[in-house]
Amino acid sequence: MPSPYRAIFATPGTKSFSAAGLFGRMTLSMMGIGVVTMVSQLTGRYGLAGALAATMALSAAAIGPQISRLVDRHGQRRVVRPATLISLVAGAGLLLSAHLRWPDWTLFAFASVVGCVPSVGSMVRARWVAIYRDSPQQLHTAYSFESVVDEVCFIVGPILSIGLSTAWFPEAGPLLAACFLAVGVYWLTAQRATEPVPHPREQHTGGSALRSPGLQVLVTTFIATGAIFGAVDVVTVAFAEDQGHKTAASLVLAVYALGSCLAGVVFGLLRLSGPAARRWLLGVCAMAVSMIPLLLVGNLPLLAVALFVAGLAIAPTMVTTMALVEQHVPRAKLTEGMTWVSTGLAVGVALGSSTAGLVVDAWGARAGYVVPEAAGALAAVVAFLGYRRLRPAPQQAGGALPQATGGSTTDDRSEDHAQQRHLA
Template identity: 80%
Template sequence: MPSPYRAIFGRPGTKSFSAAGLLGRMPLSMMGIGIVTMVSQLTGRYGLAGALSATLALSAAVLGPQISRLVDRHGQRRVLRPATLVSLGAVAGLLLSAQQRWPDWTLFAFAACAGCVPSVGSMVRARWAELYRGSPRELHTAYSWESIVDEMCFILGPILSIGLSTAWFPEAGPLLAGAFLAAGVFWLTAQRATEPVPHSPEQQAKGSALRSPGLRVLVGTFVATGAIFGAIDVVTVAFAQEEGHKAAASLVLAVYALGSCVAGAVFGLLHLAGPPSRRWLVGVAAMAVSMVPLQLAASFTGSLVLLAVALFLAGLSIAPTMVTTMALVQEHVPRTQLTEGMTWTSTGLAVGVALGSSAAGWVVDAAGAAHGYVVPLAAGVLAALVALAGYRWLRPRAARPPSSPTAGGIPAPAETPATERHDETRAG
């Protein structure tokens, strides 16, 4: 491990809470794609599969920030454990209703309840922020490490979820995802020494963290970015099936995550000058451009190998953009609402994943998988446009318009603007 990464683990408890976060985030890459694989295997209906995945993501988008707001106020242990139990019960109901061929509405009801899942990535990053507050270089490296962990989840998760559901039984992928969630959350919340101290209502900033214009720009852009991820998952599974190699979809999606993982590892070693907002805008634009080769590979070659190469290149822009996002969140959100602010970016991704997976499922059913890659291309263009339109609210304070309010009407802590990077998990 390069020395900057080794250095951040010198603090007691860091290895344990990061490892617990890895387990707790595995469902992020397993549950949605596992539901798509399970339902498509049982019913052959990609539209239904995408809609269920979208329902789960939308539910998590609605409930996630509320859970994180409670965490900021009451602490991780008191909130995360009961929320996780509710989510696990709903997942069990979803699997049972799918296996027993119950009416479609029962699937949607359980999928909606399963969204009561904590944003484990935000909880882990909040612990890093507490440990290295005022140390921007160490925090940059820590956020980069968590970006690598995110991509490790997206490399291993689809392989496990799709592989088990196709080789063993359809419900195997989501079932294992639930087991990972339980193990990760309960292990993380057992570690009290590194848990951030909760803030009382008197210490809390007034209103929601979304009062910050900068945070709203980040969330809005990430809705479109999430649509890229959700659409790629659904379309890639369908494309691989059309080519007669459905199980290979997990490997192709793992290559996509591998590109992001490599870029994140390198990015964590760098200490770039200039405002994070500029790097963020470049990253979003690069993500949009990287969608063009996917459409070309699917439409004109029909080759899974070339598609995997295109996805690897597309993945190179993900982790640096996500890492920079966390730095911007810290610049624009009060310290007492940091967990909530981080979760709102995950919420934006979750909403986008819901929209993207649903739209992609219907396009695949109507026109075939090759045409489905138009959905992530359109989402990438939209993300770039939203980022460009809102860039004025993300520039350093001295360069922003005089009328720009501070986050939540409360000046950010003096140490947060120095932080140079952000990290965001995909879909959460």
């Protein structure tokens, strides 16, 4: 492992909570596609399968930030364990109702509660912040590493979930996803030494973290960004089917994630200078431009190359986004702020996948790549319009806000200034 990565794991406890986070996040990439595979195998109804996956995604988008808000107030262990138990019980009900062919409304009832699953990635990143808040370069490397972990989950998870559900029994994929969640969450919350100190209610003035203008820009942009991801997944499967190699779609999409994974590794080795907002804007624009070649490809090998190149912009943009969340959200609401970004992404994925499906049905697979291109263009427009809200604040009396360069604010005085700016 390169030396910057060795350095961040020198602190006791970091290897353990990061490993726990890997297990806990596997469910993110496995549960949705696992439910789609399970339901389609048991009933042959792809419409029902997609509707259930969308219900779970929207449920997580609605409930996730509220769970994270409670985590900031009361601590990870006290909140995350009960929330995970509720999600696991609902997941068990979903699998049972599908297996026993209960009425459709029972499937949707359970699916709407499965979204109670906490944002494990936000919990892990909050621990890195608690350790390396005063070391911007090490925090940048930690964010990059966690971005790589995200991509590993999205490379391995869908292949594992689909493979088990098709080769073993239909419920196997979602069942393993639930097991990963249980192991990851309970292992993570058992590690009290690295758990961030909760902030009592009196420190949570001003309502939700989403009141921050900077966070509003990030979340809105990531709704469009999520639409890119959701559309690319659906259209790529349809394109591979048109080419007579539907099973190759998972490999092509794995190449997409691999590009992001490699970019994240390299990005974590860099020593960055200048404002994070500028890098973020360039990253969003690069993601939009990288969608153009998808409109021109005519076969799967060229599509794989185009998606690999497109993936190179993902992880650096994600890493920079988390640095900006830390800059624009008060410390007492950090976990909630990170979860709002993930929520925007989840909503975008649901919108992008559904829109892409309609376009593919109407005009064919190749035309479907217009959807991620349009979503990328929209993300770039929103990023340009909101850029002013992300730039570092001008100097204020008593000191200036530090600029995020992949790092963080470095003292309580800076945090107070940030709170004053966002709550004004």
